[in-house]
Amino acid sequence: MAAPVIESADDPRKFVEALQRAVTMTRMVDYGVPLGDAVRVRTATLEEPFPSWPDACEHLANRHAQIAGEAEAAGRLQTARHAWRASAALLMCGQLAFNFDEPRKLELYEGARQALLRYAALDERFSELVIPTEDGDLYGWVVRPSDPEPQAAVIVIGGLSGWGAGFLDMARALADRGILAILAEGPGQGLTRMRSGIAMNIDALSHFGAFLDHAEAAGARHLGIWGNSWGGLIAAQVAARDPRIQAACVNGAPMLAALPEQRTAREQLFAFYGTTDEAELRATLEAFTMDPARQHIAGSLLVLEGGNDPLVPLGAQHAFTALTDAGKSRIVTWADGEHTIYNHAQERSALAADWFAEQLAVPAR
Missing domain, CATH: 1.20.1440 (de novo design (two linked rop proteins))
Structure with missing residues (x-):
């Protein structure tokens, strides 16, 4: 973001x-x-x-x-x-x-x-992932755990500008705990956007199902999703749509998808959603804003927030917890945390990976 x-x-x-x-x-x-x-x-x-x-x-x-x-x-x-x-x-x-x-x-x-x-x-545990679809290829990377038959997998998503293997250390933290990690370059991101021309929109959210299908084909039966920056909003949207997801992490995302005043963020949103029409973008963002009256996340939810995040004010992400049932959400705050907790990266990744392991029934190691 x-x-x-x-x-x-x-x-x-x-x-x-x-x-x-x-x-x-x-x-x-x-x-x-x-x-x-x-x-x-x-x-x-x-x-x-x-x-x-x-x-x-x-x-x-x-x-x-x-x-x-x-x-x-x-x-x-x-x-x-x-x-x-x-x-x-x-x-x-x-x-x-x-x-x-x-x-x-x-x-x-x-x-x-x-x-x-x-x-x-x-x-040998790291490889490129290319998934053909009717709209074009989806790209990403896979980090496999030492277990040849992992029972759990987590899809990791970036935001508006950082994608894929930029989150390799998060994927490694998951793999070290026995979880198959897929670094997804979804619609509007990475080569899925720049090569295949697939932009983000409400219908394009279904493409994340292909990454989940890949995880299931690899043997995973317990699935999670971890979204960072704007990708946190995308992860929550996918979790509310796909009942296969048992655990979701939102790290540094707004629940209200509004068009910002800053030119830089606006330009990235135009690129992400594949439009140059402001009215069209505003309508799309309105559709991406989540509403507990209409949407529900059946699985567990982890929210990560930082008190020094210049993009998402402290407390703004608490609204995501209204999408889940009582007792199924957890909020972790770093008082000095930067956007997506860059400045406590190792601790952040370990905490989230441990949480996913607990939620997805992966034995401690």
């Missing part, structure tokens, strides 16, 4: 400052960027003549790709794995500089995918 602005040649410093507010250092590290590289990108892009944010990210990504290639050639596969992950994370952060799907954004995102495929070749 955090959104950078489109780059302006008129005032590059303002652009970079706005971008750095949206793509915080904690967010970059949460996505898998090494801390030192996050510092380098942020420092370099504020130094005249203000190098492009995407170029700064790509430069460091290429460095990690070179390290990975040399490590592979020398048989140092663990080093190669970590370097490919860092390269992919930097490219994913680089594409955040663009709200709409211009060629440079797709180039960076495709570059991240290529790095992730190299990473996947060195990690």
